[in-house]
Amino acid sequence: MPTALAVTSDGHMLPPPDRQTPRAHVFRPPGDQPLELALAETQRLVNQHGHLVVVYPATLDKPFVHRLHTIRSVLESDRIALLPTRLPPLGTAVLVRQLRQLSLCDFSPGVLAAAARLLAHYVYAGALLNSVAKLDHVSVPLTAHAKSWMSRSQFAVLAAPGTQLVRLDANGAAGGGGSEASLAGPQFPTHLTVARGALNSEWVNGTLAAQWNVRGVQEAQLPGESARWWGTGKLIEFAAAIPDVSVLYQLVSSVRRDECHWCGLELIGDRCAFCAAPASYGPAPASRRAPGPQVATRQDATARPAAAGRGGSGLGGYRRASAGPPAAPHTRHAVVADPRGL
Known part of the structure; x- marks a missing residue:
């Protein structure tokens, strides 16, 4: 189960x-x-x-x-x-x-729970807003607050994994600059999930999807707390992430696993997700070392592949196929990977 x-x-x-x-x-x-x-x-x-x-x-x-x-x-x-x-x-x-x-997949509960912190680094989440006057979760310059009161103002905001704000004109171009606005996007293939509020615009599905070179766009219902989180109900929220479970499996498998010294569960990263005990870094357990990750497919979700340990390929092969940067070497310690680190 x-x-x-x-x-x-x-x-x-x-x-x-x-x-x-x-x-x-x-x-x-x-x-x-x-x-x-x-x-x-x-x-x-x-x-x-x-x-x-x-x-x-x-x-x-x-x-x-x-x-x-x-x-x-x-x-x-x-x-x-x-x-x-x-x-x-x-x-x-x-x-x-x-x-x-x-x-x-065949991940233990400790690894699956700890994977939440790892995968959060690979989710590019933001929104298109008509105002940033009440936006508290992203740093907003004073000039942007002032321009929020201008008619037809729109702002493209990235909240994760980094923060960025771009003011758009009526044509979706950078305000006052005459050039197409651009948010820093993922350097690996993703699907874009879009949830529409009370803002009418095709900038997310058109311009942003093209800039980020997403492989698909999926419409979703706007979460009930989105208006409060973003400070306005006139918004279009979006999130780009890896859709393929085989790539997600390789990414999590590529991170070193350790055993929690307090509760005994497996973990990745710097602390246990269940008891919050810090990881005790040492040689990787021999039983955890495997030549490479095996992937559970959707067609046979119940067939559990052998557990994978340190040494997996992560996003390295995935990015190389997409003309991305080369994979970075693994460090000695269990870490939560940076979006650019694999």
Whole structure:
């Protein structure tokens, strides 16, 4: 049974890319669900799947965050991982969809949970806004605040993995410059997910998709919290990410795995996603070393390939096929990879 995944909003549940990809459980706010019912549902998930990974936005309301920690404490379970993310709402939904795809592979619960931090570096999330006057999550220059009050102003904003803001004119060109605006995009093939609010524009589907050389565009429903996160309801939110589960598998497999010295689970990165204990760097366990990653396909999701250890190709081969930069060598320590590091 694959590791269970959970979210805190229906907006973080995108349609699955295939029939095999499982859904994620949706936790309800404290005011919409009694604690006893939330405890019973969580216990059922843990009993059925063994481990539960909860991905929630770092901006989640405090009472909701307290509810999640209360559930974990009352159940006294070290098999529940609570993972906050700073991605925008649609970016969070895309990340969760990737984890849902990977849950069918042979990754242990600790590796799958830790992969959330790794994959977040490869999600390019932003929005097209009519105003940045109330945007708090991205640094906005004072001049941009002033220009938000001008009629027909639009702003292309990138919130992850880095931040960038470009003012557009009515034709989608950089305001005042007469040149086509450009946001820093991914250097590897992606699919673009687009969620429309109350803003009418084809800049995302047309100009941005062409600039980022995406391989496909998918429309999605705008998450309910997007208007609050971006400070306006007149927006079009977008997120570009790797759609292929085989590439995601290679990427996660290419990172060194260690064993948590506290709870004993496998981990990648600098700390355990379940108990938050820091990684103890040392020689990679011999059982974790493998010649290279094997990939679980959608056609045979239940056939678990052999576990892969350090030494996988990551995005190296994927980028070389796309005329991207060469892969960087692995470091000695377990790290969360930079988007340009593989």
